[in-house]
Amino acid sequence: MDNDKIDKIIDKYPSDPSSLIQVLLEIQSENRWLPKEALKRVSEKLNVPLNRIQHIITFYKAFSVVPKGRHEIHVCTGTACHVRGAPRLLDTIQDLTGLKPGETDEDLRFSLETVNCVGCCALGPVIVVDGEYHGKMAPAKSEDVLKNYE
Amino acid sequence: MPRINSASELEAFRKDILSKRDPKKPCISVCTGTGCLALGAAKVVAALKEEINKQGLENKVGVVDVKETGCPGFCERGPIIVIHPEEICYLQVQPGDAEEIVSQTILAKKVIDRLLYAVPGVDEKITRESEIPFYKNQMRNLIGNNIKIDPKKLDDYLAVGGYSALVKALFQNTPEQVVELVKHSNLRGRGGAGFPAGRKWEFARNNPDEPKYVIVNADEGDPGAFMDRALLEGNPFSVLEGLTIGAYAIGSHEGYFYVRQEYPLAVENITLAIKQAEEYGFLGKNILGSGFDFHVKVHRGAGAFVCGEETSLLASLEGKAGEPRSRPPYPAVKGLRGKPTNINNVETWANIPLIINKGADYLASIGTGGSKGTKIFSLVGKVNNTGLVEVPMGITLRDIIYKVGGGVSGGKKFKAVQTGGPSGGCIPEEHLDIKVDFDELAKVGAIMGSGGMIVMDEDTCMVDVARYFLNFLSGESCGKCTPCREGIRQMLKILTNISEGKGKEGDIELLEDLAEATRDASLCALGGSAPNPVRSTIRYFRDEYEAHIRDKRCPAFVCKNLISYHIDPAKCQACMICLRKCPAEAITGGKKQIHVIDQEKCTKCGTCFEVCPPRFHAVKRLSGEPVPPPIPEEARILARESKQT
Numbered sequence: 001m002d003n004d005k006i007d008k009i010i011d012k013y014p015s016d017p018s019s020l021i022q023v024l025l026e027i028q029s030e031n032r033w034l035p036k037e038a039l040k041r042v043s044e045k046l047n048v049p050l051n052r053i054q055h056i057i058t059f060y061k062a063f064s065v066v067p068k069g070r071h072e073i074h075v076c077t078g079t080a081c082h083v084r085g086a087p088r089l090l091d092t093i094q095d096l097t098g099l100k101p102g103e104t105d106e107d108l109r110f111s112l113e114t115v116n117c118v119g120c121c122a123l124g125p126v127i128v129v130d131g132e133y134h135g136k137m138a139p140a141k142s143e144d145v146l147k148n149y150e
Numbered sequence: 151m152p153r154i155n156s157a158s159e160l161e162a163f164r165k166d167i168l169s170k171r172d173p174k175k176p177c178i179s180v181c182t183g184t185g186c187l188a189l190g191a192a193k194v195v196a197a198l199k200e201e202i203n204k205q206g207l208e209n210k211v212g213v214v215d216v217k218e219t220g221c222p223g224f225c226e227r228g229p230i231i232v233i234h235p236e237e238i239c240y241l242q243v244q245p246g247d248a249e250e251i252v253s254q255t256i257l258a259k260k261v262i263d264r265l266l267y268a269v270p271g272v273d274e275k276i277t278r279e280s281e282i283p284f285y286k287n288q289m290r291n292l293i294g295n296n297i298k299i300d301p302k303k304l305d306d307y308l309a310v311g312g313y314s315a316l317v318k319a320l321f322q323n324t325p326e327q328v329v330e331l332v333k334h335s336n337l338r339g340r341g342g343a344g345f346p347a348g349r350k351w352e353f354a355r356n357n358p359d360e361p362k363y364v365i366v367n368a369d370e371g372d373p374g375a376f377m378d379r380a381l382l383e384g385n386p387f388s389v390l391e392g393l394t395i396g397a398y399a400i401g402s403h404e405g406y407f408y409v410r411q412e413y414p415l416a417v418e419n420i421t422l423a424i425k426q427a428e429e430y431g432f433l434g435k436n437i438l439g440s441g442f443d444f445h446v447k448v449h450r451g452a453g454a455f456v457c458g459e460e461t462s463l464l465a466s467l468e469g470k471a472g473e474p475r476s477r478p479p480y481p482a483v484k485g486l487r488g489k490p491t492n493i494n495n496v497e498t499w500a501n502i503p504l505i506i507n508k509g510a511d512y513l514a515s516i517g518t519g520g521s522k523g524t525k526i527f528s529l530v531g532k533v534n535n536t537g538l539v540e541v542p543m544g545i546t547l548r549d550i551i552y553k554v555g556g557g558v559s560g561g562k563k564f565k566a567v568q569t570g571g572p573s574g575g576c577i578p579e580e581h582l583d584i585k586v587d588f589d590e591l592a593k594v595g596a597i598m599g600s601g602g603m604i605v606m607d608e609d610t611c612m613v614d615v616a617r618y619f620l621n622f623l624s625g626e627s628c629g630k631c632t633p634c635r636e637g638i639r640q641m642l643k644i645l646t647n648i649s650e651g652k653g654k655e656g657d658i659e660l661l662e663d664l665a666e667a668t669r670d671a672s673l674c675a676l677g678g679s680a681p682n683p684v685r686s687t688i689r690y691f692r693d694e695y696e697a698h699i700r701d702k703r704c705p706a707f708v709c710k711n712l713i714s715y716h717i718d719p720a721k722c723q724a725c726m727i728c729l730r731k732c733p734a735e736a737i738t739g740g741k742k743q744i745h746v747i748d749q750e751k752c753t754k755c756g757t758c759f760e761v762c763p764p765r766f767h768a769v770k771r772l773s774g775e776p777v778p779p780p781i782p783e784e785a786r787i788l789a790r791e792s793k794q795t
Contacts, residue, residue, distance in 0.1 A: 018469035021452050025411055048469075059471040059628075061453030062411055078373035079568065079604045080530035082618050088755045092733050095753065115412065116455070116622065119376035120188045121530035122225035122537065133188035139755040140731045 001031045006041045017048045024053075025062060033064040069104045069111040071149040073097070074128040078117030081124040085138070089125050090114065092139035096146060109150070153431035156439040157317045164308050171309065176214045176256050177234045179297050180243075183221030183383055184376075184415060186228035190245070194229050197245035201252045214256050217306075220384015220419075222297040223538035224284055227267070232279050232297050239279035240265035270534075270556070284535045287553040289516070289542045291524050292500050296384035301419045304426040307387040313432055315503035319395045320440040323506075328399035329355055332502065335510035336522040341367055341458070341495030342573065342599045343675070344521070344588040350492060353482035355400045357490040362402040365486070365493040366393055367463060368409040368416065371455040372571030373622065375602035377526040378496035380538050382409065382416035385500070386423035390446070392502030394432065397444045400492050405444065408463055410451040421448050455572075455626035459674050460493045462628070473628045474674035495600065497526055517543030521587040521598075531568075531604040534559045541586070548582040551605055562607035565706075566690070570599025572619045572626075573679030575686030576612065595686040597679070611708035612691040613698050617645040619683035627676060634677025637668030641684055649709040653699035658688060703774025710754045713773045717758070719744050719781045721768035724788045728758035728769060744786040749777055 009026045013019035023046065027038055034057060043050045057063040075090045090101075099105055099112040120126050123135025127145070134145050154160050178198060182191045198216050207213045224230055227241035231251075238261060240251070247265060254260045266275040267282045276282050279297075299306035307313070319328050333348025354362060366389060370378040381389060393405050407424075409417050424446050427433040435443045454472045456462045462472035464486050485491020501523060505513050513523045521543040527550065530536050534556035541550060547567055551557065558564045566576040575596035577584075584590045588598045606615065620642040629635045641664050644657050665681030672678045688695060697703045704712040717728070717737075722744045729737040729745055736752045739745030745768075747758065762769040 016469075018467070020469040021466065022450065025450055025452055055471055056452075056469075059454060060451075063452065079571075079602065079618070080374040080536070082373075083531050083604065083606055083610050083615075085756070091753060092755050095733065116371065117373040117375070118184075118412070119379055120185045120225070121374055121376070121528065122185055122228065123188055124530070124536075126188075135188060138757070138760065139733055140757045140761065143733065 001027070001035060001038050003041055005030070006038055007045070010042065010045045015046065017046055020046055020048055020053070020056060021060070024057065028063055032068045033066060036065075066104065067108065069108045071109060071130050072111045072113065073146070074113050074115045074118070075101075076116075076118045076120075076124065076126040076128070077114045078119075078121065078124070080117075080121035081126055084124040086125040088139050089127070089137055089142065092142050093127070093146070096142055110146075153429070154438060155431060155436075157321050160308075160313065160317060160438060167305050167309050172212055173235060175212050176236075177217055178214065178251070178256070179217045179219045179232045179234065181220070181222055181228060181230045181297065182218040183225075183296075183380060184413075185221060185225035186230060187415075189228040191229040193245045194231070194243050194248065197248035198251065201248040205252055205257075207252070207256075214252070217300050218302075219299060220296040220301050221293070221380040221538060222279075222384075223288075223290075223293060223380070223540075224282075224535065225537040226535050234298070237278045237280065239267065239277070239282060241267055284537065284539075284554055284556065287549065288540050289524050290540045291504055292388070292497065293380060293384065293526060293538065293540050295388070296380070299385060299387075301384055301386055302422055304387060304423070304430060304432075307385070311507075312387055312503075313391055315506035316391050316394055316432065317438065318506050319398055320438060320442060325355065325399045325401060328395060328506070331505055331510045332399070335505045335513040337498065337501055337505065337513060338521060338588060339495060340497035340501070340525065340600065342570065342597065344598060347494060347498050347501075350482060350494070351396065351400055353480070354402075354490045354492040357482060359490050361404060361489055362400055363486045363489060363491040364393055364397045364400060364402045364405040365463070365467070365491060366405070366407045366496055366499055367458065367460065367493050368407055368413075368420075368496045369451045369458040369463060370410060370413075370496070370600065371458045371626075372600055372602045374530050374604050375528050375571060375600055377528055377538060377601045379413050379416050380526075381496050381500050382407075382413070382420050386416075386420045387427070388503055389496055389499045390420070390423055390427055391432075392499035393446065394437070394444055395502050395506060396492065396494070396499065398442055402492070403443050403445065405446040406467060406486075407446065407448045408451060408457070408467060409448060410457075411453065417448060417450060424448065454628075455622075456628045456674070456676050459676055461674065463493065464491065471628070473630045474676070476673055497601070518585055518587040518590075520589050525586065525598070525601060527601045527603045529555050529603050529605070532559050532562060532607040532610070533557070533605040543587055544585045546583050546585055547577065550586065550603065551582070555605065558605060558607050560607075562609060564605070565608055565610055566606045566612065568596075568604040568606060568615065568683075569602065570597035570679075570682070571602045572623050573597060573675065573682055574599045574602070575682045576606070576615065576690065577686075578690040595682070595689055597682065609706050609708070611649075611704055611706035612687040612694045613645065613649050613704075614706075614708045616683045616687045617642065617649050620645055620680070623676065623680045627680075631671075631673035631677065633668050633671035634673065634680065637664055637672070637677065638680050640664055641668070641681070645684070648695065648698045649704070650711040651698070651702045651709075653695075655699065657699060658692065658695050662688065697774070701774045705773070707771040707773055713754060713771055714749060714777045715747055715752060715754065715756070715758055716770050716772055716777050717745050717747055718768050718770055719746075719785070721766055722788075723766050723768070725763065725766070727761050727763065731757050731761045733757060739786070742788045744781070744788055746780045746786070 466472040
């Protein structure tokens with residue numbers, strides 16, 4: 001991500017430390033992770049020390065400091081999905097991808113995350129892959145769903 | 151759009167909108183809330199529009215409109231469409247139904263039977279939305295308009311009487327009178343704690359310090375709860391109107407929506423609503439010519455449950471890590487940037503226009519002695535009618551679960567209902583007849599919370615539920631204060647041990663001690679209420695804890711380390727279904743060879759149990775007893791002929 005792009009995002013917000021989270025969110029959504037160079041630029045422009053930025057990005061879950069895979073799998077582990085079997089579903093997906101939540105595989109195919117609730121409780125258990133919802137999931141269906149994402 | 155500069159201009163404008171709308175003209179409202187979208191609502195909208203185009207009806211006057219609306223609540227049967235003015239409700243609509251809907255229902259005025267709600271157990275269909283039992287037993291003051299308005303069009307909100315409350319507040323009441331009205335209505339905060347909203351407003355109003363801030367807390371973090379999202383997505387204007395009235399009453403000129411970024415559609419709709427309100431003159435300088443100025447901004451949360459706590463939310467708004475601080479001073483005294491601040495939940499703000507329009511006495515006439523008005527719940531879990539429900543306070547839990555929710559799904563036995571999210575508790579069958587009210591729920595060890603209501607059946611393990619919530623909370627505890635950080639961690643450790651069969655005598659008592667210490671010594675409500683799931687499950691389901699600890703048995707067959715799957719050789723028909731479906735390839739057998747599960751390879755995912763045809767019912771779950779040894783190889787050959795004789 002080049003400095004011009006980062007500056008454009010920063011310029012949308014008031015140039016003070018209170019804009020930090022909003023700026024980082026936008027860089028995250030555009031670039032899908034936060035490279036160190038981007039953080040340095042934000043630090044200079046908003047006048048926030050880099051170690052405070054580190055604090056923020058480790059505190060909030062929306063941020064990632066490592067590159068994400070081509071496909072992001074979000075397994076909903078909200079309460080409604082939990083009682084409908086999300087833990088067994090998550091186990092199966094972990095076995096299939098070889099990933100634990102928060103990890104990305106070496107060839108950058110999948111990143112696996114859990115989410116607390118995507119709010120489609122009627123469809124539980126739900127997984128969301130690249131924003132696409134797959135409802136009423138079962139461990140036996142996981143392989144068929146994942147093989148559509150190369 | 152020219153700005154509206156006075157109350158009379160607004161009324162003239164409203165008249166103009168209504169005069170251009172023919173109330174008899176059919177309008178197909180399609181729910182495009184997150185739930186229905188996930189079920190393919192966007193494709194249904196596209197198919198309907200294409201069909202209307204194909205039949206050459208697009209530009210014909212008075213034939214049909216298509217409206218994309220927010221969530222009416224019946225998520226279980228999405229995608230949902232409602233055709234006005236007849237209020238015909240079609241459920242589980244697919245793009246392939248579009249042709250028939252247009253040619254049959256719109257043009258030939260015929261109802262399509264197969265898309266209607268079928269009453270379970272009897273041969274009866276229901277046409278009108280409001281007569282479906284799910285809706286009939288609700289009181290939809292706040293979400294009732296969701297299906298009538300396009301949340302991206304302020305004109306739609308004005309057409310249903312929107313912003314008449316703001317006019318009434320600005321031109322017929324002093325700020326003090328508005329505060330009095332809210333106090334008189336006895337509206338209590340819908341975010342969870344239930345503090346009287348009017349009193350909170352009064353504290354902020356009476357503080358002489360300037361400037362003052364008003365904030366909408368839309369950091370709806372409870373897993374399994376989506377009430378606020380539905381309001382922001384479906385009717386953002388009602389929340390914005392409530393906030394504007396509150397700002398006028400408190401004397402604030404700057405407001406914020408703090409919305410979690412996991413709700414992209416809510417962020418989009420509220421941002422657009424603010425922009426439109428600014429253009430129309432409902433926000434900005436000199437609102438409706440009253441002399442009152444008010445500006446609003448949207449701030450996205452970045453994924454931290456604790457930011458729903460108001461002091462954490464304020465830290466986050468200032469661009470810092472969302473760590474709470476001790477109260478007092480309360481935000482009304484020292485809030486955002488050290489200035490007086492009033493924070494209310496989305497649903498609380500949405501109640502304000504109602505109080506102004508219908509009067510404080512109206513709200514006070516609904517509900518129980520201590521809890522007034524309606525409450526929105528997201529009714530989820532093992533229930534037939536999953537969805538969003540709005541009911542009057544004082545309704546019984548039983549009525550919500552059985553009359554509105556249609557009972558427990560899959561013919562299973564009810565075990566408990568969990569209210570209040572991770573800070574709440576599990577309520578067993580024996581208390582289902584209590585009235586839903588802030589104080590009554592607290593008496594049985596649960597809380598009202600923000601409105602999550604999760605139904606649990608006999609297949610839900612209560613130790614696992616407690617472990618689930620503690621696991622959630624240990625990840626969300628900000629770590630600032632020791633009792634919360636360490637208390638939750640230790641309770642989780644014990645619960646994990648119990649669920650893995652490593653529990654020992656004394657664990658329950660130790661949990662109770664830890665729960666008490668964590669509750670009393672934590673800095674904010676997250677830690678203070680974190681022990682609730684543990685306390686309430688021990689209180690009502692102690693026998694389940696004891697079964698795990700003493701008999702190494704999970705009565706609900708959930709805790710993986712304590713269960714095994716076994717194929718009953720007497721019942722197995724060697725149909726190969728489980729063998730093929732097993733993701734771990736742990737099942738051996740053949741076409742005429744009885745299947746056997748390799749216990750070493752089995753990951754206990756339960757697939758075999760789910761796929762075994764009910765007429766065979768050969769896969770068994772075992773807990774607290776050893777798995778029978780596999781039968782000898784020669785006995786595994788299935789002799790089908792002999793079975794027939």
